[in-house]
Amino acid sequence: MPLDNIRGGGVSIESFESGLTSNYPLTLAVSPLKEIKAHLKYDAAALSEEEISWFIKNLSNLFAVIIENKSDSLREIKNIITPPGINKTQIPNEHPGNTSTRKYIAPRNEAELMLVGIWENMLNFQPISVDEDFFDLGGTSIIAIRLFTEIEKRFQKKLQPISLLNHRTVEALSKFIAEENKEAKFSSLVPLRASGSKPPIFCLHAGGGHVFFYKDLAKHLGPDQPVYALQRLGVDDLTQAAQDIESTASYYLEEIRKVQPKGPYSLLAYCFSISICWEMVRQIQEAGDSTSVIAMIDSSPPLQVHKRTNTDRLNGVVNRARALDFSFFKTIWQGRVVRPIKVKWISLVSNRESIQLQKKLKALTLISAAYVWKPRPAKITLIRSAPFLLNERKNQKFSKWQDLALNGVDTYVVDGHHRNLFDEPEVKQLADQLKQCLENANNLYKANNFDKANN
Template structure:
């Protein structure tokens, strides 16, 4: 039975908010040939029963879990299908490397390290703005989706993420970036890679506000948590602003605070070694520590587009730099 209908005209392209939604959205994009928002109907945008079977097979191949054959029909949005994937495979989705966009093989992978909040979902809009041909990976901290203790130094984070990056691309050249804490970790990663003889062609420090309009709201809530605000209140606020799934528990907010505090401490204590490379800076510096001595900075203007956001102009600059 073919369930295809006319493509949806829904323009609400809400981005994925956690690794489960990122995983489902990426596989839907691979199957459908284009990205969709988390609330767009799979069959309403052109998917059919054979496409749905491919999605189910992807879950089996990736997680060795067999979802019911009618899972996509009964859960026809990224948001709803991700609930099933999350329930079955939460631990697998908590690993540091998050593949945001597969790319088409014509461009090198871009690795973006998490901001202070630890959440890499904000990079989904940037990946989409870059274009489907670009593979994009996020690196998320240990302890955000499990009870494991987060890393507390920039050096420890970089060493952990280095193995993940090399598993994707063993030889380079490498293209790295990040927001807030992620920028510091990217710089440390660049030092490790160049010290081992690899080439780093892009090292980008991106103002978090440029790629995530909700960055200020998240950081403010985390500061309030540190001062005693109730996790349930923060969770309700984040859900109201569509920043986390509606079935998320207050424990996620508590873990977010722990990760945020670890990242704040790590940046405060970071003492970067001399680095002779170039740092491409997008927007202002949103951390107090200085960049490594010897580093050359290249500033990039990223004006707001017609929609009032800066994501597209950041993506345009990155596309030029990556080539």
């Protein structure tokens, strides 16, 4: 550690005698002894002295706020530790449970009481009012899946987890459960917003199969934009999920045509579903129909850019060593040691949902690898995350779209990392860019039809 001891503002960060091992650019370890001590380790090549000074200063401020006024809100703490240049109005509101002014409505029947208990256990927060939104309370797609697994056990009813999008409160969900004949036939097509005058956009699921993560995108696309999501066929059934790409694409088109019988169709794909989307484009074109926007979100075809030889690998290690970049040791460690142990650990201690998800992802990876990609006379809209632009290997793989989309590739770059593009606040920029692409395509379609009508 370049600086053995740092003191200031009531905070002392000292060297860690027993050795602090970490691969992260900055690591803060805390010793919970009688006198709390913080131990800092950072990579001087990755972080400047100014950044470290900022971190220490704000850490000191954070401790001061907590010690001096224990009743201070989380928002005040967030404002203190937010880096310069970040708009503080974008900081999410405090958890509803931390406000003393919110109106609490207690469970009024047995069903609501059972659901509140389940929610409080899974969300690790209490009390929960029966009129509070599941997602506003921090609910995620993984928690939603576990939630409905528990509902099936407790209520003896099997419901689709996606129904939570339309029944987000304990009150609404309990009424939904109480109604008869709710074990309806499964449909892959999920209306996130069915109303609106614009042509709809159809968003395909990622590897997990569920489509919860599209809810914020639908919100930011605006009230006049119909948005439908396609969850994987047999999302909770490994046998049904293991259909080939061609059959899955055909089924999804059947579902889409129930809403929009004729094209041009606007499609959006992310991660695993890009192969399904590309197959849908093929089937649409061969049926004599057309596409409008084919949006591929930060995802590239799973094609081998270049089979790396041992010489390639050795040259890569030598070049990195010359540049004093030893991160390849981390890559080797992760691939050869950490990942196999992690897989084994998951198989031993994970809950049933996590184990099933791992099995599905493994099966889907094999299915996707078997798909034969072929060039099509189509144009794609490629929206990339800024960090991926710095990855040479990613750039090579993304360039393969140029070979597949014979009518060209329109590329746009948005902030945020690959895994959080659909999360707040990053999803707002993604939605704005997508909205502009949809509007441009719609205007072009109208102009072409006008020209045809007048010729």
